[in-house]
Amino acid sequence: xxxxxxxxxxxxxxxxxxxxxxxxxxxxxxxxxxxxxxxxxxxxxxxxxxxxxxxxxxxxxxxxxxxxxxxxxxxxxxxxxxxxxxxxxxxxxxxxxxxxxxxxxxxxxxxxxxxxxxxxxxxxxxxxxxxxxxxxxxxxxxxxxxxxxxxxxxxxxxxxxxxxxxxxxxxxxxxxxxxxxxxxxxxxxxxxxxxxxxxxxxxxxxxxxxxxxxxxxxxxxxxxxxxxxxxxxxxxxxxxxxxxxxxxxxxxxxxxxxxxxxxxxxxxxxxxxxxxxxxxxxxxxxxxxxxxxxxxxxxxxxxxxxxxxxxxxxxxxxxxxxxxxxxxxxxxxxxxxxxxxxxxxxxxxxxxxxxxxxxxxxxxxxxxxxxxxxxxxxxxxxxxxxxxxxxxxxxxxxxxxxxxxxxxxxxxxxxxxxxxxxxxxxxxxxxx
Amino acid sequence: xxxxxxxxxxxxxxxxxxxxxxxxxxxxxxxxxxxxxxxxxxxxxxxxxxxxxxxxxxxxxxxxxxxxxxxxxxxxxxxxxxxxxxxxxxxxxxxxxxxxxxxxxxxxxxxxxxxxxxxxxxxxxxxxxxxxxxxxxxxxxxxxxxxxxxx
Numbered sequence: 349x350x351x352x353x354x355x356x357x358x359x360x361x362x363x364x365x366x367x368x369x370x371x372x373x374x375x376x377x378x379x380x381x382x383x384x385x386x387x388x389x390x391x392x393x394x395x396x397x398x399x400x401x402x403x404x405x406x407x408x409x410x411x412x413x414x415x416x417x418x419x420x421x422x423x424x425x426x427x428x429x430x431x432x433x434x435x436x437x438x439x440x441x442x443x444x445x446x447x448x449x450x451x452x453x454x455x456x457x458x459x460x461x462x463x464x465x466x467x468x469x470x471x472x473x474x475x476x477x478x479x480x481x482x483x484x485x486x487x488x489x490x491x492x493x494x495x496x497x498x499x500x501x502x503x504x505x506x507x508x509x510x511x512x513x514x515x516x517x518x519x520x521x522x523x524x525x526x527x528x529x530x531x532x533x534x535x536x537x538x539x540x541x542x543x544x545x546x547x548x549x550x551x552x553x554x555x556x557x558x559x560x561x562x563x564x565x566x567x568x569x570x571x572x573x574x575x576x577x578x579x580x581x582x583x584x585x586x587x588x589x590x591x592x593x594x595x596x597x598x599x600x601x602x603x604x605x606x607x608x609x610x611x612x613x614x615x616x617x618x619x620x621x622x623x624x625x626x627x628x629x630x631x632x633x634x635x636x637x638x639x640x641x642x643x644x645x646x647x648x649x650x651x652x653x654x655x656x657x658x659x660x661x662x663x664x665x666x667x668x669x670x671x672x673x674x675x676x677x678x679x680x681x682x683x684x685x686x687x688x689x690x691x692x693x694x695x696x697x698x699x700x701x702x703x704x705x706x707x708x709x710x711x712x713x714x715x716x717x718x719x720x721x722x723x724x725x726x727x728x729x730x731x732x733x734x735x736x737x738x739x740x741x742x743x744x745x746x747x748x749x750x751x752x753x754x755x756x757x758x759x760x761x762x763x764x765x766x767x768x769x770x771x772x773x774x775x776x777x778x779x780x
Numbered sequence: 781x782x783x784x785x786x787x788x789x790x791x792x793x794x795x796x797x798x799x800x801x802x803x804x805x806x807x808x809x810x811x812x813x814x815x816x817x818x819x820x821x822x823x824x825x826x827x828x829x830x831x832x833x834x835x836x837x838x839x840x841x842x843x844x845x846x847x848x849x850x851x852x853x854x855x856x857x858x859x860x861x862x863x864x865x866x867x868x869x870x871x872x873x874x875x876x877x878x879x880x881x882x883x884x885x886x887x888x889x890x891x892x893x894x895x896x897x898x899x900x901x902x903x904x905x906x907x908x909x910x911x912x913x914x915x916x917x918x919x920x921x922x923x924x925x926x927x928x929x930x931x
Binding site: 352353354356358359362363365366369370372373375376377382383384386387410411412413416417420424463641642644670672673676679680683686687690691692693694695696755758759760 | 785798806811814834884886
């Protein structure tokens, strides 16, 4: 029995069974030297499942949907990552999966009460500033990675959840208009435009144009929500003007984009199979070789290609596990986002937060999967929770925590009752 | 330990005879698991709804002229004529963004958003006021009653 009074026996059993069925495939079709490797993998997966289900019993929440979906996806991805090339337990990925679960709880606790967080919103501008400064100062010349010796950190991944938070917290004071040079402005909106501009410039400077569409998707969602908020004063004319301006900026930017971007836009991978198109050609061939049910865990050959467990991870899973399993993994992430439609958030803050988080997930998955399948230019972004990479896993964990905050909130019920109704019932009263 | 490993390798050999069946079974189980979790979400929705209406003190807005009742289902409820608001009155006497109801610690507050025709509670023009059960709210030419839900 969990804290909300519902019994989750069936769901627990099914989640466990889905992992066990995947492990059975590893035993039956896998490529391993000794039986010890799959035994260790199964032991760790099942033990971590059971421990997590035990911990969940002590968390005080209203809904546990996101927790169950999250453990399902994360342990699936640990199984996927353990099987590339040969079955061997992916310790690093497992540790980051645990960190993602911790980050999910942290994000949930952080955004649970929006009144507290909205009164301290300037902290997040500071955090984004520090992250941007760290990129400018420590990542060497025009890179995105900070090398700490034992581990490399990608600060631009951590900007994403905090940018979503900034979008949501700046929604609160839409009525506080100030008159500047005869124009009524809301400071928060202009600060948000400024933050977006700084991030875009930073991405441009770092040559990290891959995650630019993700930020633009979040900013677009945030501004769409401004229209729905009381007296936001973003009129239709302003919206049309801003979108025309944005389109013009994109066209001009593509015209004067650096050379490597121009090349990416007009690339024909099949005419240059051994050169620039090599990675994508191998990936597309791998999908075809895998078929519906795959070659079996560890039997694929795509792991030899660079970035097989990050950028073209979807194809690597297709080859070893089959297209259907890879699509199911994506489907589970989409269900994670869709669950916030069933249990709708109860405030504008949480709605914006859930929309921003969904925008990040959808944009990243679309860029990765369509990019590696050669439908749009290929960029180096990760699939949330499936790709390897600690920074990405932790950032996505935070975003999942934001999603959870919208639907698992425990609403405060004050102890002192409101005064009894006066003259109740007065249902047919009329005041002339 | 060795015996266990031997047993496991024998087990794996036996399993490998059912490769295709296992793949199909795994697909079906993962699918059923994902859908079952989401289906369980609707059960949780009732719990959340019950807790919410306790926190919102079981209040609702009713209009006896048009015979409708609006359950207050979020912390901020925007009323007006615009298409994007939560509680919409297609009436020209109502401003696009007219008034907003907010809930904080079990107390419902109504605030006027600089509307043209003003917001009246019990016949008095207000800027912001705490609502009591049984209050009469006048928005434009619409009259609403803020009352407790019948059990």
